[in-house]
Amino acid sequence: MTTTNKALQDWVAETAALTKPDHIHWCDGSEAEYRSLVELMLGRGDLLALNDKTYPNCYLHRSDPSDVARVEHLTFVCTPDRDEVGPNNNWMAPAEAHRKMAGLFEGCMRGRTLYVIPYCMGPVDSPYARCGVEITDSPYVVANMKLMTRMGKPALQRIEREGKFVRGLHSTGDLNPERRFIMHFPHELLIQSIGSGYGGNALLGKKCHALRIASWQARSEGWLAEHMLIVEIESPQGERHYLAAAFPSACGKTNLAMLIPPASQAGWKVRTIGDDIAWLHLDAEGRLRAINPESGYFGVVPGTNPKTNRNAFDMITHDTIFTNVAVTADNEPWWEDKDKQEPVTDWRGNPWKKGGAAAAHPNSRFTVAARQNPSYSPLADDPAGVPISAIIFGGRRRELAPLVYQARDWRHGVLIGASVASETTAAATGQVGVVRRDPMAMKPFCGYNFADYWGHWLGFAGKSDRLPQIFHVNWFRQDRNGKFMWPGFGDNLRVLRWIIDRCEGRAGARETPIGFLPQPGDIDLDGLDIDRQVLDSLLAVDAASWREELAGIASYFGEFGDRVPPALLEEHARVSKRLG
Numbered sequence: 001m002t003t004t005n006k007a008l009q010d011w012v013a014e015t016a017a018l019t020k021p022d023h024i025h026w027c028d029g030s031e032a033e034y035r036s037l038v039e040l041m042l043g044r045g046d047l048l049a050l051n052d053k054t055y056p057n058c059y060l061h062r063s064d065p066s067d068v069a070r071v072e073h074l075t076f077v078c079t080p081d082r083d084e085v086g087p088n089n090n091w092m093a094p095a096e097a098h099r100k101m102a103g104l105f106e107g108c109m110r111g112r113t114l115y116v117i118p119y120c121m122g123p124v125d126s127p128y129a130r131c132g133v134e135i136t137d138s139p140y141v142v143a144n145m146k147l148m149t150r151m152g153k154p155a156l157q158r159i160e161r162e163g164k165f166v167r168g169l170h171s172t173g174d175l176n177p178e179r180r181f182i183m184h185f186p187h188e189l190l191i192q193s194i195g196s197g198y199g200g201n202a203l204l205g206k207k208c209h210a211l212r213i214a215s216w217q218a219r220s221e222g223w224l225a226e227h228m229l230i231v232e233i234e235s236p237q238g239e240r241h242y243l244a245a246a247f248p249s250a251c252g253k254t255n256l257a258m259l260i261p262p263a264s265q266a267g268w269k270v271r272t273i274g275d276d277i278a279w280l281h282l283d284a285e286g287r288l289r290a291i292n293p294e295s296g297y298f299g300v301v302p303g304t305n306p307k308t309n310r311n312a313f314d315m316i317t318h319d320t321i322f323t324n325v326a327v328t329a330d331n332e333p334w335w336e337d338k339d340k341q342e343p344v345t346d347w348r349g350n351p352w353k354k355g356g357a358a359a360a361h362p363n364s365r366f367t368v369a370a371r372q373n374p375s376y377s378p379l380a381d382d383p384a385g386v387p388i389s390a391i392i393f394g395g396r397r398r399e400l401a402p403l404v405y406q407a408r409d410w411r412h413g414v415l416i417g418a419s420v421a422s423e424t425t426a427a428a429t430g431q432v433g434v435v436r437r438d439p440m441a442m443k444p445f446c447g448y449n450f451a452d453y454w455g456h457w458l459g460f461a462g463k464s465d466r467l468p469q470i471f472h473v474n475w476f477r478q479d480r481n482g483k484f485m486w487p488g489f490g491d492n493l494r495v496l497r498w499i500i501d502r503c504e505g506r507a508g509a510r511e512t513p514i515g516f517l518p519q520p521g522d523i524d525l526d527g528l529d530i531d532r533q534v535l536d537s538l539l540a541v542d543a544a545s546w547r548e549e550l551a552g553i554a555s556y557f558g559e560f561g562d563r564v565p566p567a568l569l570e571e572h573a574r575v576s577k578r579l580g
């Protein structure tokens with residue numbers, strides 16, 4: 001296979017001349033191609049087959065122990081003007097970055113095959129979808145891209161029709177962290193990544209294209225590229241709402257998108273449209289519509305069990321690639337909080353010792369096609385996307401942030417989004433559990449200056465009077481003993497129902513300086529065993545602590561200097577004043 005697109009043809013030839021692969025393979029995206037890649041990796045030991053009775057077509061991949069998460073300190077955005085990328089990104093001058101990367105890519109594919117992966121982010125027939133081509137020397141990347149994106153022939157045909165595509169060059173290189181870089185050149189619609197085979201560093205359609213590069217395109221074209229799940233909620237009466245929610249990495253997007261209603265919420269139906277990324281466009285009626293650019297999930301494995309997320313638990317029992325989980329004596333994948341079994345080998349492949357470190361890596365992942373999800377919504381394939389009723393921001397905060405609150409209006413909602421803070425998780429290398437500011441859950445993913453990004457968000461207020469309502473949630477409040485105060489998971493539906501009722505003007509609330517909060521009686525607690533005192537503290541607003549929080553937000557905004565939109569600062573001043 002090859003292509004009629006001259007630019008693509010030339011880029012593949014140039015890349016081959018630089019990287020010197022033994023073979024070039026144009027991916028068609030077929031099942032047969034996937035099978036043959038799996039066979040190749042099984043032969044080399046890059047994949048291990050799991051129990052084929054209980055986990056048919058499931059494989060384990062062990063990544064290099066130094067290569068188990070996104071590397072934010074090695075991720076750069078390269079533009080001529082440093083201020084364009086802002087203090088929220090690492091910056092390098094394009095000429096310097098190109099020189100550095102050309103040196104690293106030189107001859108790096110000797111003895112390997114160069115795979116060309118044409119892909120489409122979003123339904124191939126959607127006007128909101130965008131195409132890209134990833135070149136990689138990793139069959140693991142090709143197999144993951146097959147499960148996660150619409151890749152192969154139909155994508156290439158769209159590229160040949162449109163002529164426009166994002167280029168992503170990836171090589172696992174020698175996996176030396178000293179020679180690991182993830183570079184973005186937004187003005188050239190180009191990504192270059194070397195030295196990692198892991199997730200967001202290597203599957204370039206995901207965070208690199210669909211968020212960092214797409215956020216630039218979205219800004220200039222008037223839409224939003226966001227780190228959001230998209231979920232469909234249907235009431236027992238058949239009323240449907242679509243919600244989009246932005247939580248930082250490993251803070252509950254996949255779980256909320258696949259939520260199973262508790263027994264007491266009979267008749268409610270929840271379906272998944274997306275679990276990680278949303279592209280949002282205003283339609284002709286002024287509604288914000290969302291598509292999920294992906295067609296598969298790269299989800300956190302630990303904690304997945306029939307009680308927390310039965311949909312995911314069932315979904316990953318066949319045709320799944322596991323990365324960095326443990327293995328039992330029966331050759332089944334195992335992870336913390338799965339069940340009462342004990343593994344025999346840990347994620348590195350070493351004998352597992354009771355009482356030692358976690359058996360599965362805390363950022364171990366499953367890769368699976370979305371259609372395997374029992375709660376899959378066919379609307380995920382609708383080229384028009386779905387109209388969003390509410391946008392929900394959230395974070396992992398053991399203190400302060402209440403269970404849920406609602407913004408007064410869009411502008412206040414943008415302030416709430418810009419003020420998101422969350423405890424860091426194992427999804428990125430570095431310290432875990434420290435609170436950091438993570439505006440709109442986009443700290444690692446917004447490809448340009450946050451100050452300009454907040455301005456872009458604020459600008460929507462002038463474009464439509466049918467924008468979604470904006471909320472903030474926190475499932476992660478802890479008591480003095482470190483125990484989660486809210487049951488979470490399926491019971492989060494109770495909070496989503498209050499959110500929907502607020503959108504419909506049906507639910508009660510009390511006004512506080514930080515926004516509207518439910519009174520305990522405004523949330524349906526039927527069948528839930530929760531202490532009244534616990535609930536009261538989940539819904540409390542402590543003015544003194546919030547004054548401190550607002551001061552912290554002000555000093556964070558200060559890092560962005562006079563580029564911060566005045567409207568955001570005015571909104572901040574308004575909330576501060578209400579807090580006294």
Ligand code: GTP
Pocket residue numbers: 247248249250251252253254255256275276298299300302303304308427475476484487488489492
């Ligand atoms: P990324 O894929 O990294 O973007 O993560 P995500 O936002 O999709 O997070 P995910 O749903 O995979 O959840 C991450 C971790 O949080 C898992 O270990 C979950 O079990 C846990 N978690 C998710 N929802 C809840 C909840 O409502 N309450 C509590 N206590 N834990 C939760």
Ligand code: SPV
Pocket residue numbers: 069070198199200201206207248249250276298427428
């Ligand atoms: C995240 O870290 O937000 C993820 C996993 O969804 S990765 O694909 O590695 O970015």
Ligand code: MN
Pocket residue numbers: 227248249250276
């Ligand atoms: Mn994510």
